Amino acid sequence: MTRTGERIVAIAGGSGFIGRAIVRRLAGAAATRVRVLTRDPARARARFAGAIDNVEFTAADVTAGAHLAAAVAGATAIVGAAQFDGYPIENPARGLTFERVDYGGTLALIAAAREAGIGRFIYISGAAANEQSAVAAFRFKGRAERALREAGLEFTIFRPSLVYGAEDRVVNGIAQALKFAPIMLAPGSGRQRLQPLLVDDLAACVALAIEGRGRNGIYAIGGPDPMTFDELVRLVMEITGRKRPLIHLPEAALRAAGRIAEMLPGALFSRDAVDFLVADNACDIAPLIAEFGVTLTPARAGLQYLAAR
Ligand SMILES: NC(=O)c1ccc[n+]([C@@H]2O[C@H](COP(=O)([O-])OP(=O)(O)OC[C@H]3O[C@@H](n4cnc5c(N)ncnc54)[C@H](OP(=O)(O)O)[C@@H]3O)[C@@H](O)[C@H]2O)c1
Numbered sequence: 001m002t003r004t005g006e007r008i009v010a011i012a013g014g015s016g017f018i019g020r021a022i023v024r025r026l027a028g029a030a031a032t033r034v035r036v037l038t039r040d041p042a043r044a045r046a047r048f049a050g051a052i053d054n055v056e057f058t059a060a061d062v063t064a065g066a067h068l069a070a071a072v073a074g075a076t077a078i079v080g081a082a083q084f085d086g087y088p089i090e091n092p093a094r095g096l097t098f099e100r101v102d103y104g105g106t107l108a109l110i111a112a113a114r115e116a117g118i119g120r121f122i123y124i125s126g127a128a129a130n131e132q133s134a135v136a137a138f139r140f141k142g143r144a145e146r147a148l149r150e151a152g153l154e155f156t157i158f159r160p161s162l163v164y165g166a167e168d169r170v171v172n173g174i175a176q177a178l179k180f181a182p183i184m185l186a187p188g189s190g191r192q193r194l195q196p197l198l199v200d201d202l203a204a205c206v207a208l209a210i211e212g213r214g215r216n217g218i219y220a221i222g223g224p225d226p227m228t229f230d231e232l233v234r235l236v237m238e239i240t241g242r243k244r245p246l247i248h249l250p251e252a253a254l255r256a257a258g259r260i261a262e263m264l265p266g267a268l269f270s271r272d273a274v275d276f277l278v279a280d281n282a283c284d285i286a287p288l289i290a291e292f293g294v295t296l297t298p299a300r301a302g303l304q305y306l307a308a309r
Pocket of ligand 1: 012015017037060084
């Protein structure tokens with residue numbers, strides 16, 4: 001039951017890494033109730049450490065569209081931040097693909113928004129989104145964006161570069177590997193470009209978009225410090241005080257490993273995952289800053305939580 005004047009924001013993927021940051025941000029806003037759409041409400045609730053007020057957890061699966069309109073009913077805005085388990089490594093045998101969960105899920109949420117009369121949709125896309133891309137991850141982000149642009153809803157699309165934070169997998173994975181491994185492995189040349197973005201900065205922009213900022217726009221969003229993958233790893237080494245030799249795994253060798261892994265059960269690795277790892281994720285954040293007026297956290301400051309680990 002909602003209190004009078006309270007608005008509801010429904011968020012698919014609200015139990016995920018980026019989703020949790022958005023949920024925490026929105027739950028702290030005045031007169032806002034957040035509804036996390038999740039396949040497993042109890043498990044999703046448990047992913048939030050401690051009590052979290054103004055948040056409800058509703059069973060919903062974006063790949064099983066029929067019930068979605070009921071799940072989002074009463075909301076004033078939807079945030080799409082769902083992604084399949086184990087991404088970016090697809091597992092078609094289990095239906096875990098960008099096409100089915102990211103693109104198909106976005107189509108289902110758009111249909112639910114229209115059916116339930118919800119006018120605003122915020123979509124978490126990706127820096128390399130491109131309908132023409134040969135890489136499924138980027139192609140289906142591009143197609144999801146197009147579907148949203150053409151849906152007749154008010155929308156804001158964010159295209160994040162690599163997103164980090166105390167609960168992320170990639171940067172924490174690097175820091176964890178540095179703890180235990182005598183060397184550090186980097187995919188490809190290590191020169192792929194990134195703009196690491198603190199997850200709280202993304203959440204702050206999503207909160208502004210829910211208020212109407214960036215309406216009907218697509219915004220690349222990354223941190224203020226462009227860097228290569230190697231430079232990111234070296235920064236993590238410096239902050240954690242764990243310097244290791246950096247060894248590059250050639251792209252061709254990774255692709256060969258991906259080809260073999262695709263023939264094995266279990267979807268441990270794939271050629272598409274290689275494309276994902278070696279892709280450039282730099283972005284022009286000038287339009288974002290002009291529209292949202294945000295000050296983005298420098299990587300060195302944002303990554304300081306690693307120093308204590
Ligand atoms: N992390 C990054 O650096 C980054 C960068 C650029 C773009 N992105 C994009 O940002 C979005 C969020 O990424 P993330 O890293 O936060 O992902 P994540 O931590 O893996 O979370 C994925 C979420 O998707 C939900 N989900 C999965 N399948 C679902 C289904 N069938 N129905 C409903 N919900 C489902 C999961 O919720 P339940 O398990 O509770 O159902 C989970 O909360 C993704 O679209 C990703 O491509 C991420």
